[in-house]
Amino acid sequence: MKWVKQHPVVTNMITLYKKKRFWAGLLLAQFLLFYVFSKSGVMISFFERFFELQKAVHQIIFSWIPFSLGDVLYILLGIFLMYCIIKCFKKTSRNISLLRILLIINVFYFVYQIFWGMLYFQIPIIKKLSSQEEPTVAKAKVLALKYLTQCKETRKKVKQDHNGIFVVTDLKSIQKEILFQQSKLPEYISDKKAPQVNSFKPSLFKNVMSFTGILGYYNPFTAEAQYNSELPNTYIPFTSAHESSHQLGFAREQEANFVGYLIGIHSKNIELRYSTEYFTLKSLLNFIVDEDPEFVKSVLANYSPEMKKDRAYEKSFVLKHQGFLNEFFGFTNNLFLKSNQQEGSVTYSYFIDLLLNYEKV
Incomplete structure (x- = not known):
């Protein structure tokens, strides 16, 4: 029998094809595997325990670096992916680029799922609360009036710039207070370890973030909490508390809002408390506005003069940075949240649900 020797180029093409098929099949297998894991309480518990270990290790390794290493990794990864995509347009390098x-x-x-993705399937906080009643507009109104009063009082005690706009005077002390308050969370809500490691970092993408509506984000690969340092100061303390909640291991966005609320609302740091109270008031008004816009107008009209200046500055910041990127990232974030069994980015009722049941209005 005569053997026909294949040309080296043909052999190489077949090998690359098999490798591409292997990696594509492996990706599909990962999708199925982690889907099965997401339905298993035992596996979710395992990933929760694993997160505590990797969180502690990552914060020790990366927290001392003065800039966001996670952002640098994203930049390098983005550059390499763009290089591979460009190479895909050339026939001679298309197959190897697709393989890469x-x-x-x-x-x-794989790394994202084991470090972070499985935490979206933890037991929801709402199931840990003694009260699990449906949120109502009537209850939200009572709480909105309460936080309006508190905001007006707290606003008198904070500093402001020459234009009368609220300013953060000591961000480091706010970060220190957030870490301290992590250890004071009710045990029935959080049994997660608070390592007291400062790993808050201003994002390297702040200029882009201002046009996307993204206030901050948690990097699961380095355990860093990024925030947009260009934001109006009313946002920054609570955004930091929110991202610190992700650092603790609360993956769902509205649960991170709720834990951030618990961190800030009882704080002795007046700047953190004002930012938290103000966020809570705005969230309640957003919940109420569709049902009773006149009530919301009445509350806004009763803002203190200082609060009105803060609100006007926030609105001008948002209007200045509106555009295509804002809509695009809002759409993609909405899809991401829903893919992880969360509400879409526009709906905040789960936070209000947690808030009203916790406050027991």
């Missing part, structure tokens, strides 16, 4: 992209996606997806 598939390899990167597999590794990224």
Whole structure:
């Protein structure tokens, strides 16, 4: 029998094809595997315990770096992916570039899931509260009036710039207070370890973030809490508390809002408390506005002069940075939240649900 020797180029093409098929199949297998894991209480518990370990290790390794290492990693990854995509347009390098992209996606997806993704399937906080009643507009109104009064009083005690706009005077002390308050969370809500490691970082993407509506984000690969340092100061303390809640291990966005609320609302740091009270008031008004816009107008009209200046500055910041990126990131974030069994980015009723049941209005 005569054997026909294949040309080296043909052999190489077949090998690359098999490798691409392997990595594509492995990615599909990962999707199915982590889907099965998400339905298992035992596996979710395992990933919760694993998160505590990797969180502690990552914060020790990365927290001392003065800039966001996670952002640098994202930049390098983005550059390499763009290089591979460009190479895909050339026939001679198309197959190897596609193979590299598939390899990167597999590794990224696997690491993301074991470090963070499975935490979206933890037991919801709402199930840990003694009261689990449906939120109502009537209850939200009572709480809105309460926080309006508190905001007006707290606003008198904070500093402001020459334009009368609230300013943060000591961000480091706010961060220190957030870490302290993490250890004071009610045990029935959080049994997570608060390592007291400061790993808050201003994002390197702040200029882009201002046009996307993203206030901050948690990097699961380095355990850093990023915030947009260009934001109006009314946002920054509570955004930091929110991202610190992700650092603790609360993955769902509205649960991170609620834990951030618990961190800030009882704080002795007046700047953190004002930012938290103000966020809570705005969230309640957003919940109420569709049902009773006149009530919301009445509350806004009763803002103190200082609060009105803070609100006007926030509105001018948002209007200045509106555009295509804002809509695009809002759409993609909405899809991401829903893919992880969360409400969409526009709906904040779960936070209000947690808030009203906790406050027992």
